[in-house]
Amino acid sequence: MSPLAKISSVFEPRFAEFAFEPAFTAAVDQHVAEIRDRLSAAHSGLFPPPPPRDVLTDYALGFLDALEEMDWREPVGHDYAVCRLTAISWLALHHDLLTAGDEYGDPSSSANGLT
Structure with missing residues (x-):
């Protein structure tokens, strides 16, 4: 699983x-707006393009690595990380980035306990 x-x-x-x-x-x-801006910083149009799957994936992996270093655990409420991960999920779903093949790593591995 990607x-x-x-x-x-x-x-x-x-x-x-x-x-x-x-x-x-x-x-x-x-968070969606900030991620879009960050991933399309070189884009000069009014509306940023959909994030490329590999770029959003790399961003998500980096974010998960940082959370793992902090030993973050998902809280009951909404902290910064929950909002950011929900925004990543929204972008992936909204731009149909979940239907592409899985070219990232071992499908049995899990990042930060996400399985």
């Missing part, structure tokens, strides 16, 4: 919270 698919399997269920958690929705929206 890293994006692993993240989405854990954080996509949080999309349901958008219906009754407007602050969480706004925070995830801000």
